[in-house]
Amino acid sequence: MGIAEFSHGDSLIHKLDPRAKISVALIFSVVVAVGRSIPASAAALLFPVILTMLARMSMRSVLSRLAVVNGFVLFVWMFLPFTFKGEALGSLGPLTVYREGVLHCVLITLKSNAIVLCAIALLGTSSVFDLVHALGHMGVPDKLVHLFFFCFRYLQVIHEQYVRLLRAMKIRGFKPRTDMHTYRSYAYLVGMLLVRSFHRSERILTAMKCRGFKGKLYILHHYNMKKSDYVLAASGTLYSAMLLVMV
Amino acid sequence: MIRLRNIRFSYGSRSVLNGVDFSLDRRERVGLVGPNGAGKTTLCQIIMGLQMPDSGEVEIFGKIRRQEKDFEDVRSRIGFLFQDADDQLFCPTVLEDVAFGPLNLGKSPQEAKAIVSETLASLNLQGYEERITYQLSGGEKRLVSLATVLAMEPDILILDEPTTGLDEETTCRLLEILTSSDLTYLIISHDLEFVRQSTNSIVTLRNGVLENAGCREMGEGVTGRAMIAQR
Structure with missing residues (x-):
């Protein structure tokens, strides 16, 4: 199991305050999850992609993580296009492919990838100890x-x-x-x-x-909100707000 | 420093300790041996206040200890090395784990970090700070566990089966670390060779009581045949 494989690094993203990261990831995920428009969901994908690049993660391991998610998405693709009734697009053997079904699949694919990628880029780059403390x-x-x-x-x-x-x-x-x-x-x-x-x-x-434990876990690295943390918090919130408007 | 008087302890109806008297003074190095299930670990847990005896008196650092609260400062001054390193190492990185004790003692993060690098260096584990604890080898885990205990600068060390699962080289290293220190310690072990080399007196726990034994007698006392004959 490769848990916590991204948590060590010294990129800009790694150094951000975990509180800022958790807040942004939360806001972003909720906004993306409730969105219903395909263009907005496609635009949503851009933000975590930029974060991933800033975090300088290995593309291969990131993709292998996403593959897990898309394994589930694959199931959606196997059923939804044929069962979500609407305008018929064509037929695949005895089955009819519906337009609404396909659109829903596209939406689900974009949304789930955006949310998971955002979690990998923001939460995966902090150690669990830091996240816990945050x-x-x-x-x-x-x-x-x-x-x-x-x-x-x-x-x-x-x-x-x-x-x-x-x-x-x-x-x-x-x-x-x-x-x-x-x-x-x-x-x-x-x-x-x-x-x-x-x-x-x-x-x-x-x-x-x-070893003297009395119900409290202490943390070694103390965080202070720096300029870069405010930049992340502000840009993440703004970006999410923009997505909301696009919805 | 440690004085136990007439300690009795039982798990349910099975009595384990039937009036144990034990003492450990400064600079003493004592080995505690005895058959499996004799209550060696229980005895150490009583010293740490993890088990309360049914009767008897526990005096540590000149004070009688009776309840949980009395043992808080005992635990910060006696280092206890557990049998299974996975029980002891619970933080993701070595740095965090070794710093856990010092932080609990009220040290600042800077002080804790300094203590960590000092302790690791003294065990020849320089550069281990960012290593992931659950990815260490068995020997490394044991030495890092020892570091987590030593980082608290204990007055006394209690080691429960420190050599189990260690290869010869790591065992030698452990022996060297212990004998070159000026620590007072108590070692539970079945590894007679190790006990002989690391301690200057040996006691045997059998049938719920402690028997003092010189090295040679003790060696005979715990051989398989003697144990069977005794039954």
Whole structure:
């Protein structure tokens, strides 16, 4: 799993205040998500593309991230053009392709790519620790913030454990089939992961207590809103407002 | 510095410690050995206040410790190295993880950063600051865990199975780090060779009580045959 692969870098975007980034990403995403016009959604794509270029990310990894999203979009393309009734464009074998359906697909494709790309460029370029701290500053309750942070950190560990358990099962000749034995084994696997995670969480808490944890996570890098942060906040908000007008 | 008197502890109906007396003085280096499940880790958890004994007295740094609150300053002065480094390293980067303790102690970010680079350098881990903790190798994880504990400048160190899963080279490095320091420490281990080389006295926890043992006797005491014979 390549989580947090973009978070280290020293581009202009990496150095921005995470609070500014979160705000802009949020405003932009909401505006794009509610938009209903294709030109506006196409224009929306420009903003995250510029950000991605400013962040100097590797095009290949960005595209591979987008491929995941577009995998889902592909499903939309498989059904919507044939089922969303409207003006007929033509036919594909026994199926009729409708204009409204295709337009909806285009809209969904543009919107989802714009939002995800914006999240990659703005949120992906901050470390999770910074994002967590920023969320705390923005008034998100401590409990939620800690939850988010530990989810992130231990996803990797739990995933490793899952792979290890699955491997141990395979070594003893386990082959998934459609029968009770398979279902039961998978249920044991999930159950074991849950129990182990629970115990691990207790051990982590004690380990943190031993190092003086009293319910508060401190941050090393303190952020001050700089000129560039205000520029981002202003341009992001303006851009979103412009998109709203185009809607 | 640590004095335990007549400590009793049980998990449900299974009693683990039946009146343990233990003491650790400044500059002492003690190895704690004993069969699996004898309660070695439990004993250390009682010292850290992570478990409360059913009865007995825990005196640390000259004060009797009874409740959670009493142990807050104990935890900032005794460093505890956990068996599993993944439990100890929870921050994304080494820098953040090693800085976690100092920041909790009220150090400023600048001071914390200075402490981090100093501690890492003392363990020969220069340049590890931006490394991602979960991508480190097993040996690196253990040494970084040790760094997170040492960064708090503890008066006493407790190490729970520090050599498990380490290769010979890293074990040697750990041994060197420990013996060249002037730390007071307590080591739980099954690695007799390591315990012999790193400590100057050894105690055995068996059947819920501590037995003092010289190096040689202890070596015989925990061999498989002796353990079976004892049963």
